[in-house]
Amino acid sequence: xxxxxxxxxxxxxxxxxxxxxxxxxxxxxxxxxxxxxxxxxxxxxxxxxxxxxxxxxxxxxxxxxxxxxxxxxxxxxxxxxxxxxxxxxxxxxxxxxxxxxxxxxxxxxxxxxxxxxxxxxxxxxxxxxxxxxxxxxxxxxxxxxx
Amino acid sequence: xxxxxxxxxxxxxxxxxxxxxxxxxxxxxxxxxxxxxxxxxxxxxxxxxxxxxxxxxxxxxxxxxxxxxxxxxxxxxxxxxxxxxxxxxxxxxxxxxxxxxxxxxx
Numbered sequence: 001x002x003x004x005x006x007x008x009x010x011x012x013x014x015x016x017x018x019x020x021x022x023x024x025x026x027x028x029x030x031x032x033x034x035x036x037x038x039x040x041x042x043x044x045x046x047x048x049x050x051x052x053x054x055x056x057x058x059x060x061x062x063x064x065x066x067x068x069x070x071x072x073x074x075x076x077x078x079x080x081x082x083x084x085x086x087x088x089x090x091x092x093x094x095x096x097x098x099x100x101x102x103x104x105x106x107x108x109x110x111x112x113x114x115x116x117x118x119x120x121x122x123x124x125x126x127x128x129x130x131x132x133x134x135x136x137x138x139x140x141x142x143x144x145x146x
Numbered sequence: 147x148x149x150x151x152x153x154x155x156x157x158x159x160x161x162x163x164x165x166x167x168x169x170x171x172x173x174x175x176x177x178x179x180x181x182x183x184x185x186x187x188x189x190x191x192x193x194x195x196x197x198x199x200x201x202x203x204x205x206x207x208x209x210x211x212x213x214x215x216x217x218x219x220x221x222x223x224x225x226x227x228x229x230x231x232x233x234x235x236x237x238x239x240x241x242x243x244x245x246x247x248x249x250x251x252x
Contacts, residue, residue, distance in 0.1 A: 013243070015243055017242075022252075029153070029179045029180075030153075033153070033178055033179060033212075033215075036214065036235050037235060037238065037239065039235070040234075040235035040236045040238065040239045041239045043236065044236060044239050044240075046239065046243075138242050138243070138245075138248060139248070140151070140242060140248050140250065141250040141252070142153075142250070142252075143153060143250055143251075143252025144252060145153065145154070145179065145180065
């Protein structure tokens with residue numbers, strides 16, 4: 001009885017979540033699962049402390065992914081959710097540079113011909129993942145499929 | 147209670163058995179993505195994993211599948227008949243809230 005009561009009260013509390021995404025669109029299902037989970041958590045009035053895109057997950061932030069109009073645009077779909085709920089979406093800078101994902105500053109710094117980080121996402125370091133692990137009530141990782 | 151997520155099929159990966167080897171009494175396991183193929187484990191398919199799951203069920207380990215992922219693979223009926231309870235995305239969030247920690251196996 002007492003235990004049941006504690007569980008029920010917990011479900012009423014708003015919690016701070018951090019979502020870690022390790023998979024690229026198309027190769028992995030991670031981003032699809034993470035997107036659905038994030039949406040469900042927000043609909044249940046939880047807070048998203050941070051979205052952290054790491055390893056191949058950084059590809060989700062590319063504005064150069066080009067698809068037929070009737071297909072889901074991964075970066076834009078995240079960007080819309082980020083804007084709607086004012087979320088913080090961090091893309092690991094070390095993972096990004098290695099995979100050709102750059103913001104304007106990095107493109108200039110390394111004399112690259114283009115930048116492709118979708119507005120709404122921010123490049124930052126692993127310190128932000130450590131901070132998220134400390135500050136969030138729950139951290140959930142969506143790993144790659146392969 | 148620790149919530150474990152498993153995202154790979156037991157027919158192509160050690161993910162589920164690695165997870166089950168770490169599960170304690172009272173923990174919960176949710177199969178997501180290709181992990182939902184784990185709901186098809188039976189006495190004639192992967193018998194050792196099947197008996198492992200039966201033993202864990204006896205020590206109050208909860209088993210679940212994520213409904214949208216099971217439906218995407220046509221496995222909701224088999225999941226309903228098995229020990230794996232189907233959960234919506236919202237119920238998955240509730241389970242994460244209820245757990246003290248989440249371990250993700252991938």
